[in-house]
Amino acid sequence: MARKKKATKKVVKKKKTVKKAIKKTVKKKKNVSKKVVKKTTKKTSNNIKKPISSITKSLKNDSIVQQQFVKNGQLALQTVRGMRDVLPGDQAYWQQIRKIFEKRSIEYGFSRIDTPIIELESLFAKAIGEDTDIINSELYTFNAKSGDKVALRPELTASVVRAYIQHGMTILPKPIKLFSMGPVYRYDKPGEGRYREFHQAEFNIFGEDDAILDAQVMQIAYRVLRSLGIKNIQFRVNSIGTAESRKEYLKLLTAYFRSKKSKLPSKYRDMINTNPMRIFDAKDDKCMQVCAGAPQAIDHLDKESREHFKNLLEYLDELDLSYIIDSRLVRGLDYYTRTVFEISVADEQGLRHSLGGGGRFDELVELFGGEPTPAIGFAFGIDRLIMEMKRVKAKKYKESQPRVFLAQLGDLAKKKSLQLFADIEQSGILVAESFGRGALKAQLRYASKLGVDLTLIVGQQEALDDTVIVKNMITGTQETITKDKAVAFVKKNLKETAKLVKRK
């Protein structure tokens, strides 16, 4: 036996090498050597899977792009760069996230809204700002068949605001609280924790400009993180005033940067005129030195914005949220007014990981053609939340595990256990099976791997007698009972074993 197997193995391997040899000979046809020719004549006589080689050939001819999809002469399909699968092993985290977000959003009076992934490109350009990175280089845009220029959403807020206006939500009692969650797309270089498709969860409140709502949004963010088991949470807050009051400030800032232009690295110089506040995001030393002396937004707020910010800080103190004022915090989107903030956690090394951020966008609804409506919003990066959950070994969603396994032996038993399975399942007991497996030993092994308390065994004899063996997997004892009493017996037995387990 063993010899035979080995022999077949060898043949297989030979075939593989043959494939390679053929590849080679194809390559080398130009500079033909006698040996090579001999090889080809010998080896092509072996039967190679023709369809495969023809596929590779046709693909080779098609385009360079498709080369990456050919592996070992077979079509190797893979995710598009920057996209990834959420595999069964990770679902428990996602489920936990969904659960917590659903809970918290209901608690705080949010209604869920889901908007399309595709919107008109102009929607985002208008909302986010023409001179931002997101619009300039990261937006997935394409032409629809109709000729419309459309884009995959790079964030949720613009769509939510669009929907708010389009469906006349302005007539709803204020404040209007909307929660949204889903995938967003940015054409960025992928890396750890950064994907071209990622997921955001967003809380938005429309129709109130009281700073208490800013504080409330931050409190929700905080509570979501805490319920996920994440600690060491810190907020950075800043106020950038209204568009009107910012004009004055931007003039000052632009003038300041112009005077220091020679000290700024060249890549930032263009930003002086387009978006001077973004220079604050720079991290190199020279730039930071320059920024340190720059005029600060909070020193040039209009009266109402200053009052608003002061109120917010008071509320935050009241809520006992840990925050620092970061006068250089600006966010990557143009629509923010007054309050902007980011939430981050610190790891053991003291490094901060940003998990989300938000702010007021009091002027966005009006910009979109709605009636002036103050608004505040906040977005979490879900993928990063999950990374953080893994890092701190946070609690995952725990699915209820089956406590009963149904094993069967023989054709008749297999048929009968199909109905038994349904009976047990309908009585509300989670039951697992492995009908595909033959050997009882294998089925039991699988059952103990699942960690069930009871295994029901229907063998050939039991199938004829209409009985079932009930085996307790913890004590190892088993008894035979008639099939019609099986469900009741299982229920009773499960309760008893539950007690047993508890005592242990």
Place this chain on the structure above:
RNA sequence: GCGACUAUAGUUCAACGGUUAGAACAUCGGUUUGUGGUACCGAGGAUCUGGGUUCGAUUCCCAGUAGUCGCCCCA
């Protein structure tokens, strides 16, 4: 967008310019017929793609692709 590093089985890692590319975990099977967890035995399964150097490349070189890290930016 720029720079550095990496690419071997489902996963984590070995090895080598030349006979059959090793292990662990995982998967499947067996250790007497119909009884699990442990143990022992066994099986299946891999050199990213293309080109070059070479008698010979999984190994060396180049390009592509993908991944990791740093910069940039962001969630």
